[in-house]
Amino acid sequence: MSSVAYDPNNVFAKILRGEIPSKKIYEDAHVLAIxxxxxxxxxxxxxxxxxxYQSFDDFVAQAxxxxxxxxxxxxxxxxxxxGLKHYRLISNHGSEAGQTVFHFHVHILAGKxxxxxxx
Ligand code: AMP
Numbered sequence: 001m002s003s004v005a006y007d008p009n010n011v012f013a014k015i016l017r018g019e020i021p022s023k024k025i026y027e028d029a030h031v032l033a034i035x036x037x038x039x040x041x042x043x044x045x046x047x048x049x050x051x052x053y054q055s056f057d058d059f060v061a062q063a064x065x066x067x068x069x070x071x072x073x074x075x076x077x078x079x080x081x082x083g084l085k086h087y088r089l090i091s092n093h094g095s096e097a098g099q100t101v102f103h104f105h106v107h108i109l110a111g112k113x114x115x116x117x118x119x
Contacts, residue, residue: 001061002054002094002102012048012103026081030067031074033108042111043082047075053104056091075106084110 007013015022016032023035025045036044049071053059060068079087087110092099 001058006052006054006058007102008052010101010103012046012101012105013052016048016050016103026074026078028074031071033074033078036107040107041109041114043084043087043109045078045082045108046105047071047078047108048103048105054102055093055099055104056106057093059104075108079108079110082108082110084108086110088114 011020014020015034022032024032025035026033026047030050031047032050033045033047036046049059049063049067051063051067053062059071063071075089087108090107090109091105
């Protein structure tokens with residue numbers, strides 16, 4: 001888990017509060033999916049729970065198992081809604097893993113052959 005507290009001023013918290021705009025792909029009571037502002041593939045969508053968790057590790061450690069399961073079902077729903085037959089999921093936990101926004105999110109990447117896991 002993360003050693004520092006959740007920062008309510010991170011960019012996704014601001015998007016969730018409607019303080020800054022985003023291109024919405026899917027939303028329900030618990031989940032928001034938006035287009036990534038700096039896409040790494042033709043399809044690059046970010047799926048996040050609305051509740052405040054810093055990362056994958058915090059979410060799985062702190063949320064109720066049913067909420068964890070429901071979240072990942074929502075990720076699948078978003079991929080299905082996008083009509084994706086092939087896609088990659090990424091979730092970075094911690095800055096060394098590449099996390100830059102400290103509100104848990106899963107990247108859905110697709111739309112071209114994605115090649116190996118890391119360049
Ligand atoms: P990560 O580096 O795994 O924390 O992913 C954060 C992602 O958020 C990056 O791919 C950024 O391009 C994306 N991002 C940052 N700011 C915004 C924003 N305002 N709207 C949409 N995506 C954003």
